[in-house]
Amino acid sequence: METVSSIADAVKKGEVSAEEIARRTLARIDERDAGLHAFLTIARDEVLASARAIDEKRARGGTLGALAGVPVALKDALTTRGTRTTCASKMLEAWVPPYDATVVARLRAADALLPGKTNMDEFAMGSSTENSAFGPAKNPRDTTRTPGGSSGGSAVAVASGMTPASLGSDTGGSIRQPAALTGCVGVKPTYGRVSRFGLVAFASSLDQVGPFATDVRGAARVLSVIAGRDGRDSTSLAAEVPDFEDAVGKSVRGLRIGVPEEYFASGLDPEVEASVRAAIAALERDGCTVQNVHLAHTNHAVATYYVLATAEASSNLARFDGVRYGLRVSGSEDSAKKRGALRAMYGATRDAGFGVEVKRRIMLGTFVLSGGYYDAYYLKAQKVRTLIRRDFEAAFANVDAIVCPTSPTPAFRLGEKTSDPLAMYLSDVYTLPASLAGVPAMSVPCAPTKAGLPVGLQIVAPSMKETTMLSIAAAWEARAQ
Amino acid sequence: MDVAQIRHVAELAELSLTEEEEKRLADEIGRIVAYVKELDAIDTEGVPPTAHVPTAAGAEAREDVVQAGLEHDEALAQAPRAEHGGFVVPVFVE
Numbered sequence: 001m002e003t004v005s006s007i008a009d010a011v012k013k014g015e016v017s018a019e020e021i022a023r024r025t026l027a028r029i030d031e032r033d034a035g036l037h038a039f040l041t042i043a044r045d046e047v048l049a050s051a052r053a054i055d056e057k058r059a060r061g062g063t064l065g066a067l068a069g070v071p072v073a074l075k076d077a078l079t080t081r082g083t084r085t086t087c088a089s090k091m092l093e094a095w096v097p098p099y100d101a102t103v104v105a106r107l108r109a110a111d112a113l114l115p116g117k118t119n120m121d122e123f124a125m126g127s128s129t130e131n132s133a134f135g136p137a138k139n140p141r142d143t144t145r146t147p148g149g150s151s152g153g154s155a156v157a158v159a160s161g162m163t164p165a166s167l168g169s170d171t172g173g174s175i176r177q178p179a180a181l182t183g184c185v186g187v188k189p190t191y192g193r194v195s196r197f198g199l200v201a202f203a204s205s206l207d208q209v210g211p212f213a214t215d216v217r218g219a220a221r222v223l224s225v226i227a228g229r230d231g232r233d234s235t236s237l238a239a240e241v242p243d244f245e246d247a248v249g250k251s252v253r254g255l256r257i258g259v260p261e262e263y264f265a266s267g268l269d270p271e272v273e274a275s276v277r278a279a280i281a282a283l284e285r286d287g288c289t290v291q292n293v294h295l296a297h298t299n300h301a302v303a304t305y306y307v308l309a310t311a312e313a314s315s316n317l318a319r320f321d322g323v324r325y326g327l328r329v330s331g332s333e334d335s336a337k338k339r340g341a342l343r344a345m346y347g348a349t350r351d352a353g354f355g356v357e358v359k360r361r362i363m364l365g366t367f368v369l370s371g372g373y374y375d376a377y378y379l380k381a382q383k384v385r386t387l388i389r390r391d392f393e394a395a396f397a398n399v400d401a402i403v404c405p406t407s408p409t410p411a412f413r414l415g416e417k418t419s420d421p422l423a424m425y426l427s428d429v430y431t432l433p434a435s436l437a438g439v440p441a442m443s444v445p446c447a448p449t450k451a452g453l454p455v456g457l458q459i460v461a462p463s464m465k466e467t468t469m470l471s472i473a474a475a476w477e478a479r480a481q
Numbered sequence: 482m483d484v485a486q487i488r489h490v491a492e493l494a495e496l497s498l499t500e501e502e503e504k505r506l507a508d509e510i511g512r513i514v515a516y517v518k519e520l521d522a523i524d525t526e527g528v529p530p531t532a533h534v535p536t537a538a539g540a541e542a543r544e545d546v547v548q549a550g551l552e553h554d555e556a557l558a559q560a561p562r563a564e565h566g567g568f569v570v571p572v573f574v575e
Contacts, residue, residue, distance in 0.1 A: 303520050347495055362496065363510055425513075
């Protein structure tokens, strides 16, 4: 299986050219993507041009970047200069950004190949990629099922072997859950570890960019390239970035693992539970100690998240009004008479540009921030968020990492949860708490179900301790071979 | 939720909803709000709100020095309508 490091090594040694890798990647996408719809835009000319530039650099003895020749697909919420960035929305269907996201610029500087932009739930709102305005992505293990979301396309690109790595974004689980449902590695770093500049904002206090990869080492290397202080994101951490790849292969003997009882209650699929517990037992054989931990406010995470994230989204999506970029639709004469032509334009543009789930969340978010309701909903949820953070802080006083399922069920069928928004929201129950607490968390594959559906093991670490979770994930991965 | 409340929220959110959308959202938002109301039962006496997660290494502001941003033309390039170096919108002031 091709990995980030195997490709980078081969290119560095001259065993294969970057151009050959680019051609192979485009051929695979052409061959496989019609049935999977992981990609919204393929940057054919651009990736071949940058591949040739890398080969020329190597030929004249220039220093190659850490990801030279490695194809990395990009979630279409990340701006790419000169290449259409849609956020899977009609609002931005034709938008071509004039700047690269910081993470994109860092990948380019590392000589990564960028073959295209991946499908997602519209404006990152969803857990199945079914909210894409351009059609859903399909799970490569079973194309009647969703790959999860919102970074479904990025997960599919890796899980189907089109690229060895990709970038997604995770606000409430949107990297971890699709990684679990498609059978690849997905990492959400500590809040602030990776710059959000150029990530089209959904919920600013929760959004984080992170890598998908076929293996833990690949995810670690990509994370090293994209992480670190960025002056253009005031929430990005000044802290030094540790060598994440160094964590791979480190012994986990003596690490204390916490198993949260609240994550093994009703609603958890028995096959998922069995697979996760088997992985925990294997880590015990590797020398980890296991103890129960209590994350008392887990059951309040869904309510807390859907108040806070939608409130932030209602503010962030106010910029889409038809004035400066994206879709513009004129208001009807009737509407113009009632509200004035400008507001009629706002209304008509937003009605036409946003899909059903986006409108739902903007409405909910606007409501919880509105006069008379702000204290009861928004402020209250912020206080519960503090309690959820404290749950993790208390647990981490006694354990080095928390291990649990990523998703309560394996991949569900297309259309299965679309009629009930609440049912979809409840499927995020295990990923939301780490997002609310701002702590790093990742998903790594564990034994699939009898039907062959992937299952994800979630590892949550204290703030800034991505190395701990990467070591544990790598130790499990080595055993699982 | 009743349709009048939905209309008020839609006004605040600058969304022009159809009658059918208003009815559907009244039902859906109503159910979701009923669900999130479960937060009421939690004791948060003396608990400070978390607006954004503070982490050990905080960010300091950069030096207040002018840095290049987007070129004027680049900023206007994707506008639905631009003239005379600005974004053109329907008249809103008499």
